[in-house]
Amino acid sequence: MHSVNFLEKMSVGASTGTPKSVSIPSSTRLKKRKKGRSVSVIGAIVAVLAVILFIWLGWIVGGAASAALKGKAAAEQAGKALENGDFFSADHALTEAEVSLALAEAQLEKISRARFLPWIGTQAEKGERLLRVGRETASAIHRLVRVGMDVQRLLGNVPSSLDDLEQGIQQATTFEDLSPAVKEIFLRRLSNAAPDLAVTSADLRLALSELDAVRREGVPASLDALLESVRNTMKQLLSAVDLAAIGARVLPGFAGLDQPSQTLLLFLNNHELRPGGGFIGAYGLLAMDRGELSAFTTKDSYTLDLAAEPFFTAAPPEPLRQYNATSTWFFRDANWSPDFAVSSQQAIQLFTKEILSLPPALRASVQPPVSITGVIGFTPAFGSSLLKFVGPITIDGQTFTAENLADALEYQVEIAYAREGIPVSQRKELLAAVADEVKRRLLVLPRSQWSAILEMVQQALDRKELVVYSADVSLEDVLTKAGWGGRFVPGPGDQLAVVDANLASLKSDPSVRREIRYTLRPEEGTDRFLAEVVIRYVHMGSFDWKTTRYRTYTRVYAPLGSELLGVSGSFRNDRLQDPSGAPGQADVGAEIGFTVFGAFTSVEPGQTQELRFTYRLPLSVSDVINSDSYHLDIFKQIGSWDPPLTLDLDFGNKEIRSAAPAEEEKEWGDGIYRAPVALTEDRTVQIFFRP
Secondary structure, three states, X not given: OOOOOHHHHOOEOOOOOOEOOOOOOHHHHHHHHHHHHHHHHHHHHHHHHHHHHHHHHHHHHHHHHHHHXXXXXXXXXXXXHHHOOOHHHHHHHHHHHHHHHHHHHHHHHHHXXXXXXXXXXXXXXXXXXXXXXXXXXHHHHHHXXXXXXXXXXXXXXXXXXXXXXXXXXXXXXXXXHOOHHHHHHHHHHHHHOHHHHHHHHHHHHHHHHHHHHHHHHOOOHHHHHHHHHHHHHHHHHHHHHHHHHHHHHXXXXXXXXXXXXXXXXXXXXXXXXXXXXXXXXXXXXXXXXXXXXXXXXXXXXXXXXXXXOOOOOOOOOHHHHHHHOOXXXXXXXXXXXXXXXXXXXXXXXXXXXXXXXXXXXXHHHHOOOOOOOEEEEEOHHHHHHHHHHHOOEEEOOEEEOOOOHHHHHHHHHHHHHHHOOOOHHHOOHHHHHHHHHHHHHHHOOOHHHHHHHHHHHHHHHHOOXXXXXXXXXXXXXXXXXXXXXXXXXXXXXXXXXXXXXXXXXXXXXHHEEEEEEEEEEEOOOOOOEXXXXXXXXXXXXXXXXXXXXXXXXXXXXXXXXXXEEEEEOOEOOOOOOOOOOOEOOOEEEEEOOEEEEEEEEEEOOOOEEEEEEEEEOOHHHHHHHHOOEEEEEEEOOOOOOOOEEEEEEXXXXXXXXXXXXXXXXHHOOOOEEEEEEEOOOOEEEEEEEXX
């Protein structure tokens, strides 16, 4: 080690290399000492400032954490109040939550002065953004709570004191209990809430987007797991808000808020699948006036059609005439279009014209004229879902459950009525009795089950087991945008739909499994793409009172401008009508903005049949692919039995960068997209290519 004055004594001899003393001026020594003391002082000041800074940061973070915890506790208290249906306590708790979270957010904003410290600044910013997400979410929920407070006032469940709170919560008010005046006010308040619900939906979407952005930037694993749970809750809330927002705009019109409404109900029996959902074996009329159910009737469609037969004529679509021996287009066959709005308009037209064709005396007894304002169609699957809520129904010794509803009703109206000596004209009175009992039980369901009913309705709308049409153009636009209308709306890029029509096959559809394969590949020597749709029918049934050989007129809906190149697997008629098995011709046309290819095929019980369409896609699809992306809209047929769909899309020299839904990892790294698609609802496939 060297001494403190080492530099003062060190000198190097010029000749001998031995050390000798060196004289250093005293002024220089003083400057050195002062500089050393300055460095020490600066270090001390920095240390003190660092301590002050971290104390200050700790104080701010502690204050922010305390405020955030208060906000969290208040939000949890609001959640418990909402679970109990107490909007007033929830209102108070949410106010406290918003104030606390805003205070925590303001505290963290103060750390912006210390954001020159990398880790602290980054974490503070993330914390601030997460608090903003929480505050904005609480604010959005608060807006809903205020609507709920108004509704709760209408329901008469306002506790006069905290002691009465529990008793008030336990009241099981039903829709039937409400007076006509309250029902009308309720609907008007719901209608007026539509803008609030729309704003709430937008706020929740922004909050979700911010939450996802923070998570993408990286957070600790333990916090990320918590945020995932929060995200799932927010998505569920958003789904409920979207449902309420649409209902607030649509329900008042169907409930006759401003003028009486008359809704035509179509019982779409998808055991005999038709393009618009299923054979219209029965119909109903639902009359509403200012929220009050003024009339509800159901009838056999044949009652009207057979009465009108001598007086009414209308040319049917050619496939109905050729393969179903239909000479007149009756109401029961109205839903020939897969677009529910088009089918509904046709149903209203045929329904009205048939009624007006009847002589006045017959008209009065069969079906008086009505002015239809909307149409609701539903399949037996939706009826079964309703029975899960209202419970089994017993009519004349026959019990109908969620599990046996479709088959039991089918047997009663096809077989049992004759054995019991019931006239043909009365064979569907049992259906009317079941429908009436379901209606009665729905009206007296306790309020505690309303949210579950709404969730079930949303699922049925998504799966196209329930579809809605309004003659009011503005309401129909809302239904279309919400996906409730069963619409086939062409969009950019590629489109695909496979639509079956059971023609004279009894109720065979449950016994026939469909498998669809869609293939795409470049056409050699051109910049166009070729498409192929293969529908594989596997008949798993046998001949009995409701099942026979399957006869279907199948249509493929493709982008407008597509060119048919060939079809295979089509027949001129079934094996019984044409034992030679002569091939049939394909039809080409345009409907609702699509090019449509149609052909007839048939499959015997226990056998399998493939129907194949090959066509050239229009340049519009090639242009989209050449712009480094591909978009495919897939439409599910209303009432179809969830056919599995396989996509095999070859884009040639394009390399796929990303896709939604994604392929399995083993399929990555080329220009071919292979993936199964569960066609439980309408689907969209989006693929992006590397530049």
